[in-house]
Amino acid sequence: MSKYTEDDLREELKTKEYEYGFYTDIESDTFPNGLNEDIVRAISKKKEEPEWMTQWRLEAFRVWESMIEPEWANVNYKKPDFQGISYYSAPNSKPKYDSLDEVDPELLATFAKLGISIDEQKKLANVAMDVVVDSVSVATTFKKTLGEKGIIFMSISEAIKEHPELVKKYLGTVVPQKDNFYAALNSAVFSDGSFCYIPKGVRCPMELSTYFRINQAGTGQFERTLVIADEGSYVSYLEGCTAPSRDENQLHAAVVELIALDDAEIKYSTVQNWYPGNAEGKGGVFNFVTKRGLCEKNAKISWTQVETGSAVTWKYPSCVLKGDNSVGEFYSIAVTNNYQQADTGTKMIHLGKNTKSTIISKGISAGKSQNSYRGLVQINSRADNARNFSQCDSLLMGNECGAHTFPYIEAKNKTAKIEHEATTSKIGEDQIFYCNQRGIDTEKAIALIVNGFSKEVLNKLPMEFAVEAQKLLEISLEGSVG
Amino acid sequence: MDLKEKLVSSFLALENTVDVDSYVHDVRSEAIKTFEEKGFPSKKEEDWKYTSLNSILKEDYSVFPKQENALEFKDVKKYFIHDIDSYKIIFIDGKYSSHLSQTTHDGIDVCLMSAALNKPKYQLIIENYFNKAAEKDSLSSLNTAFSSEGAYIHIPKNKVVEKPIQILHFSTGNEAATMLQPRNLIVVDENSHVQIIERHHSLTNNPVLTNSVTEIFCNKRAIVDYYKIQNDNKYASLIDNTFIKQKRESHASVHTFAFGGKLTRNNLNFYQEGERIDSTLKGVTIIGDKQHVDHNTLVHHIEPNCESHQDYKGIFDDNSTGVFNGKVVVNKEAQKTNAFQANNNILISDKASINTKPQLEIFADDVKCSHGCTIGQLDESAMFYMRSRGIPEKEAKALLMFAFSNNVLSSVKIPELKQRITKIIANKLGVNIGFDL
Numbered sequence: 001m002s003k004y005t006e007d008d009l010r011e012e013l014k015t016k017e018y019e020y021g022f023y024t025d026i027e028s029d030t031f032p033n034g035l036n037e038d039i040v041r042a043i044s045k046k047k048e049e050p051e052w053m054t055q056w057r058l059e060a061f062r063v064w065e066s067m068i069e070p071e072w073a074n075v076n077y078k079k080p081d082f083q084g085i086s087y088y089s090a091p092n093s094k095p096k097y098d099s100l101d102e103v104d105p106e107l108l109a110t111f112a113k114l115g116i117s118i119d120e121q122k123k124l125a126n127v128a129m130d131v132v133v134d135s136v137s138v139a140t141t142f143k144k145t146l147g148e149k150g151i152i153f154m155s156i157s158e159a160i161k162e163h164p165e166l167v168k169k170y171l172g173t174v175v176p177q178k179d180n181f182y183a184a185l186n187s188a189v190f191s192d193g194s195f196c197y198i199p200k201g202v203r204c205p206m207e208l209s210t211y212f213r214i215n216q217a218g219t220g221q222f223e224r225t226l227v228i229a230d231e232g233s234y235v236s237y238l239e240g241c242t243a244p245s246r247d248e249n250q251l252h253a254a255v256v257e258l259i260a261l262d263d264a265e266i267k268y269s270t271v272q273n274w275y276p277g278n279a280e281g282k283g284g285v286f287n288f289v290t291k292r293g294l295c296e297k298n299a300k301i302s303w304t305q306v307e308t309g310s311a312v313t314w315k316y317p318s319c320v321l322k323g324d325n326s327v328g329e330f331y332s333i334a335v336t337n338n339y340q341q342a343d344t345g346t347k348m349i350h351l352g353k354n355t356k357s358t359i360i361s362k363g364i365s366a367g368k369s370q371n372s373y374r375g376l377v378q379i380n381s382r383a384d385n386a387r388n389f390s391q392c393d394s395l396l397m398g399n400e401c402g403a404h405t406f407p408y409i410e411a412k413n414k415t416a417k418i419e420h421e422a423t424t425s426k427i428g429e430d431q432i433f434y435c436n437q438r439g440i441d442t443e444k445a446i447a448l449i450v451n452g453f454s455k456e457v458l459n460k461l462p463m464e465f466a467v468e469a470q471k472l473l474e475i476s477l478e479g480s481v482g
Numbered sequence: 483m484d485l486k487e488k489l490v491s492s493f494l495a496l497e498n499t500v501d502v503d504s505y506v507h508d509v510r511s512e513a514i515k516t517f518e519e520k521g522f523p524s525k526k527e528e529d530w531k532y533t534s535l536n537s538i539l540k541e542d543y544s545v546f547p548k549q550e551n552a553l554e555f556k557d558v559k560k561y562f563i564h565d566i567d568s569y570k571i572i573f574i575d576g577k578y579s580s581h582l583s584q585t586t587h588d589g590i591d592v593c594l595m596s597a598a599l600n601k602p603k604y605q606l607i608i609e610n611y612f613n614k615a616a617e618k619d620s621l622s623s624l625n626t627a628f629s630s631e632g633a634y635i636h637i638p639k640n641k642v643v644e645k646p647i648q649i650l651h652f653s654t655g656n657e658a659a660t661m662l663q664p665r666n667l668i669v670v671d672e673n674s675h676v677q678i679i680e681r682h683h684s685l686t687n688n689p690v691l692t693n694s695v696t697e698i699f700c701n702k703r704a705i706v707d708y709y710k711i712q713n714d715n716k717y718a719s720l721i722d723n724t725f726i727k728q729k730r731e732s733h734a735s736v737h738t739f740a741f742g743g744k745l746t747r748n749n750l751n752f753y754q755e756g757e758r759i760d761s762t763l764k765g766v767t768i769i770g771d772k773q774h775v776d777h778n779t780l781v782h783h784i785e786p787n788c789e790s791h792q793d794y795k796g797i798f799d800d801n802s803t804g805v806f807n808g809k810v811v812v813n814k815e816a817q818k819t820n821a822f823q824a825n826n827n828i829l830i831s832d833k834a835s836i837n838t839k840p841q842l843e844i845f846a847d848d849v850k851c852s853h854g855c856t857i858g859q860l861d862e863s864a865m866f867y868m869r870s871r872g873i874p875e876k877e878a879k880a881l882l883m884f885a886f887s888n889n890v891l892s893s894v895k896i897p898e899l900k901q902r903i904t905k906i907i908a909n910k911l912g913v914n915i916g917f918d919l
Contacts, residue, residue, distance in 0.1 A: 072528070379857075381832060396847035399814055405842040411857045414829035418857040420840070426847040 034083040037061060040188050043087060047157050050164060060177035060187030067181045073343040074372040074404055077286060077312045080251045087189045087222075145205060152197040153208055156224050159195035166197055170228055174257040174294045174320065182253040182314075183290040186222045190255070193224035198233035198264070207462050209238040223254040229264035229299075236267040236462060251286050252310075258293030258301055262323065265300040266293065269461055270317075271469055273476075274309035281339025281368075284311025291315065297323030297352070304460045306469045307334040307342060308476040316374065318347035321355035321383075328357040331457040333469075335476045336369030336401070345375035345406075350383040350416075359390040362454045365401035366477055372404040379416040386413060392422040395453055397446075397477070447474040485539050485661075486521055490514065492545045493627055500630065506599050509613050513626035520620035532805040532837040533776040538719045538745055541689045543661035545628075551575055551654040553685075555582060558652060561683050566898045568679075569647040571633045575654055576662045578631065592647055595632035595665055607636060611669055615697040615725035617751065622723045625695040629665035632694075637674040637704075646677040646896055651694075653718070655686025666696040670704040677896060681711045684718035689744075695723045700732035702756070707895055708736045713906055714743040716771060723749045730756030737894060738765035739903055740775045741910055751780045754788045754816075761790040766887040766903075768910050770799035770831075778807045783816040792823040795887045798834035806838040808853070814845040823853035828860065828886065880911040 040061045044054040069079060146153055152163060160167050177187040198204055229235050239256075252274070260266045268291075277284025287310035293301035303317040319328030330346040348357035357377065365371040371394065379386045394403035405422045427449050435445030450473055451458070458466050493514045500507060522539055523530040551574050562570070569592045572582040578594055585593045591604075598604040599612075616622045633649045653660050670676055684690045700706050712720060720743050726734050740746050752761045767775045781790040796804045806825045827836045840853040860882045868878035884907060894900040908915060 381835075394842075394844070396844065396849075399817070399845075399847045401847070402843070402845045404844065405840075405853070407840060407855070409838045409855060409857065410835070411827070411829060411837075412835040414832050414834065415859065416829065416857055417859070418855070420853075420855040422840070422842060422853050424842060424844050424849060424851040426849075 033086050035061075035085075035087055035189065039087055043189055043191070047160075049157075049160055052164075052168065053160055056172070056177070057188050060184050061189075063178040064181065064184035064188055067178075067184055069181050073314050073374070074370065074406070075312050075314065075341040075343050077341070080286060082185070085251065142206065149202050149205070150199040151202060151204055152195065154195055156190075156193045156195040156226060159226075163195075163197070166228065167195065167226070170257070170259055171226060172257075174259060174292045175255050175290050180290060182288040183255050186224060186253045186255040186290070190222045190224035193226070193254075195225075196227045196235065196237065198229045198235045200230045201232040202230075203233065204235040207236045207238050221252055223252075225254070225256040226259075227257070227266060227268070228259045229261060229266050231261045232263040234265045237269070238462065238465060239268070239270045252288065254289045256289070256291040256317075258291075260293065260295050260299035260301050260326075262297040262299060264296070265302075267302045268293070268304070268317070269465060270303075270305040270307075271465060271472070272305070272307050272309050272313075273472060275311075276309050276338065276340050277311040279338050281311070284340070285309065286312045287315065289315040291317035292320065292347075293318070293328070294320045295323055295326035295328060298325045299323055300327040300329070302329040302331070302460070303346065304331045304457065305333070305344075306457070306461070306472065307332070307344060308472055310342075311340060313340075313342040313344055315344045316346055318349070319357065320349045320351065321357065322351045324352040325354045326352055327355070330357075330359045330361070331460045332361045333364070333454045333457045333473070334362070334371055334373075335364045335473060336366070336371045337476055338367040338369060340367075340369040342370070343372040343374055345373045347376040348378070348388060350377075350379045350386040350388070353382070353384045354386070355383055356387045357389075359388070359392070360456050361390075361392045362457055363392070363394040363403055364397070364450060364453070364473075364477070365394065365403050366397040368400045370402045370404070372406060373422075374406040376408040377410070377418060377420070379411045379413050379418070381412040383413050384415045386416045388416075388418045388420075390418075390420040392420075393453070394422075394424040395450070396424065396426050443478075446477065450474075450477060485541075485543065486518075488543075489545060489624065489628075490518055495546070496628060496630070501600070504599075505605075505609055506612060506629075510627050510629065513613075513618075513623040516618055516623040517620050517627060520623070523620055529778060529807065532803075532807075533745070533747055533774065535745075538689070538691055541659045541691070543659045543689070543691055545661055551577075551656055552581065553579070553652060553654065558582070558683075558685075561650060561652075561681060563646075563648060563679060563896070563898055563902055566896070567645050569645060571647070571649045573631065573651045573664065575652070575656075575660060576631060576664065590638065590641055590643060591634065591636040593634050595634045595667060596630055598634040598667065599630065604634075607669060608667075611697065611699055612667060613697070615699065615727045615753070616695055616723070617725065621693055621721055621749075622695050622725075625663045625665055625693050625723065628663045629695070632665040632667070634666070635668045635676070635678070637670045637676050639671045640673045641671075642675040643677070646679055646899075649678065649680045651682045651692065653684045653686065653690045653692075655684060655688035655690065659689040660691070662690065662692045662694075664692070664694045666694070668696065668698045668706070670698070670700050670706050672702045672704065675705040677707045677709075679709045679711065679896075679899060682714060682718070682720055684714055687715070687717050690718040691721075692719070693721045693723075696725070698724070698726045698734065700726065700728045700734050702730050702732065704729075704732045706732075706734045708734070709894065709896070709899060710736065710738045710748075711741075711903070711906075712739060712743055712746050713741040716742070716744050716773065718743050719745040721747045721749070725751045725753070726761070727753045727755060728759045728761065731758045732756070733760045733762075735762035735764070735893070737890065738777065739906070740765065740767040740769065740777075741906055742769060742773060743775075744772075745774045745776075747776045747778065749778045751782070752790065753782045754784055754790075757785050757787045759785070759788040761788075762893070763790070763792040763794075764890040764893060765794040766890045766907075767794070767796040767798075767804055768883070768887070768907060769797075769802040769804070771802060772800070773802045774805075775802075776805035776807070778805075780809045780811070781821065783810070783812045783819045783821065786815065786817045786819070788816065789820045790822070792825075793890055794825045795890055796825075796827040796836065797830065797883055797886070798827065798836055799830040801831070801833045803834065804836045804838075806836075806840070806855075808839070809841040809843065810851060810853070812844045812846050812849055812851065817846050817848045819846065819849040819851065821849070821851040825853075825855045826886070827857045828883070829857065876911075877913050877915060880908070880913040880915065883911060
């Protein structure tokens with residue numbers, strides 16, 4: 001090697017500047033691939049966030065850098081390249097298609113099966129549409145009613161600007177930045193999400209859903225949701241949509257934080273139906289979500305989820321039962337088909353006295369999929385008279401899929417009462433025979449049985465959602481009958 | 483020098499005393515390499531999440547006991563099931579005690595591992611079976627590396643062994659702290675039947691660490707009943723690794739009665755390599771003080787039409803901790819499997835804790851698998867019923883706890899053993915009542 005000269009140094013500095021000291025044009029809509037402090041700052045600046053928020057993001061980023069991707073879950077996938085992703089792109093306002101005719105007919109067929117109206121179909125398939133009077137007026141009425149009650153429901157970016165005191169007080173209190181790898185990543189780069197605050201003693205008169213918030217129909221890649229129910233209030237929140245969404249983002253790392261103050265109740269329902277990849281297991285969304293709720297005295301948090309999409313799901317909606325007499329519930333249906341993998345469950349952390357939790361998890365695996373339940377029930381030494389009931393049932397269809405249960409139960413209090421049950425079975429031939437005999441063909445019979453199997457959970461969904469979810473189950477398992 | 487280094491260098495010393503050109507020694511050398519690589523398990527490993535070995539590994543154990551210690555039968559009589567006739571294989575500080583033992587070569591082989599490893603007439607069996615069931619995890623490998631003594635039992639075809647076999651390990655603790663690594667091999671051929679009782683006991687206040695490996699092979703239609711009594715003093719720790727390979731239509735059951743010891747870890751593994759196999763795993767744990775008992779079970783269903791039953795009961799007092807980690811794996815081919823797993827626990831004290839993780843991993847669709855797990859208290863109305871009829875609180879509690887564990891006790895097939903365990907339970911609960919009313 002030749003001697004290192006001043007010229008070389010100059011040369012090197014030049015390259016260095018080119019490599020690292022790049023200038024981010026915050027006017028541009030898409031950031032270059034990769035993640036570093038400058039990108040985090042740029043995201044924050046782009047969103048016109050105050051300094052404390054930028055610092056909060058940077059803190060998260062620094063923690064994230066030192067963390068390693070978790071590998072304990074029972075899933076196999078090619079790890080995403082975190083430096084190969086662009087962490088910000090403005091929502092594309094330009095419609096993808098000019099009319100419904102250009103949309104993939106397969107997608108339209110599914111819409112038809114789900115019974116989605118033409119207008120909604122257009123919106124979901126990203127088709128240009130005229131202002132749908134109905135939809136807008138509905139949204140406006142909603143806003144008005146909510147406003148009268150003092151309910152704050154807006155995107156989190158707006159909330160950071162308009163209600164910084166609330167965001168500052170609660171953001172990251174349930175899911176801290178350093179909670180886990182994906183939560184840290186989300187904290188650093190989250191693009192948008194929902195913020196909801198229900199004032200003291202108010203019962204939210206309608207189901208809140210991101211879907212009705214204009215301009216917010218599309219979910220971001222790194223979504224952040226914060227729901228605060230003040231003392232004695234009630235809210236039911238819907239997330240997601242039964243319609244299949246063909247999201248091109250491979251990686252989704254969302255964080256949801258729920259805070260139920262004294263005597264409050266939050267009901268959080270999710271239907272997730274992202275692209276699961278094709279029948280050969282190519283493509284599909286990786287869904288790594290951290291969801292957690294905190295219950296103060298006499299509060300109640302209830303999670304309901306129907307998971308049918310995504311190639312890989314890694315999701316554990318949890319409850320921290322901090323206050324005395326608080327209640328946590330978890331109802332879940334996870335359906336996997338083809339090469340899908342799901343590792344999902346819940347954590348119930350009992351800290352307060354007389355706390356109760358219920359876990360009902362139904363796993364349905366078909367094709368070559370792997371479906372795991374992973375849960376933790378922890379009774380701390382001061383949680384007198386804590387009570388837990390867990391039930392995990394798995395249904396296997398075909399002999400190439402797998403069902404797994406990993407329940408962790410930790411009790412440190414002698415007054416704890418914990419029951420855990422799990423079963424694994426297949427659809428009985430006698431059940432199918434019974435249906436066939438009465439003129440119900442096998443495919444219908446299976447749908448019927450699966451519905452019965454999942455009924456305990458479906459019942460917990462809000463009405464309109466439940467009907468759609470039922471159909472969704474049918475569609476997800478289509479063709480899995482041998 | 484930490485224990486790992488000490489063990490690795492002790493292996494060189496062992497090589498001076500054994501035949502290094504044998505098949506067994508190749509296995510040993512392989513095993514010490516595995517141990518050197520893996521080291522002792524830490525809490526970071528999923529299987530050891532709830533059990534830390536740190537407190538017992540810090541002692542300065544002597545790996546080879548220096549002198550032979552003799553014991554008088556009358557001093558240790560109480561540790562035997564002495565009111566029935568039985569074969570006995572007794573070890574004192576890891577050394578065979580011919581004086582207390584009663585072995586046989588008459589039709590069946592009930593003798594010593596050291597004999598089996600060295601005599602040519604056993605070579606075929608050793609090559610076919612030795613270390614063929616044991617996992618290659620670090621602790622089993624450590625035992626394999628040092629395997630030289632233990633029980634060797636071979637029951638040929640069509641034999642019903644008319645009396646049970648007792649395997650007892652005593653440690654006299656004349657050394658400061660002792661580490662023992664017994665290695666047992668049990669081969670039961672077609673249609674044979676055998677009952678075995680195993681017990682470890684320390685007679686001293688010096689720390690003892692036993693890292694034991696037992697391999698059991700049940701050939702076609704064989705029946706094996708294995709009972710483990712773990713009622714040691716609070717200075718003794720036991721890591722018990724048992725591996726059972728079952729062939730077609732065989733029945734194997736292991737009952738583990740864990741009543742004491744500082745730290746007890748039971749790794750119990752069943753591999754079902756044939757059709758219509760039945761496996762039973764049952765256990766009662768009653769502990770107090772700062773004791774720690776960890777049951778780690780695995781039932782691997784490999785072929786169709788098999789059954790497995792697991793039933794573990796635990797009662798935890800004082801500062802004790804209990805762990806149950808049960809895993810049932812059903813392979814794709816193992817259709818029509820029927821696997822049942824239950825783990826019930828009672829916490830008596832606020833400082834006691836229980837961690838349980840009953841796991842199912844199922845790859846076949848036509849199966850019936852279930853697990854249940856509960857943590858609860860004694861039924862207050864039942865307590866009230868008894869108290870109102872003049873039964874003192876302590877006795878009433880004891881009766882309820884006994885009833886709680888009776889499911890497991892009722893399947894013990896040796897009446898004298900059952901009586902003995904009942905007595906131990908009464909002692910443990912501090913009452914003076916016979917439960918067999």
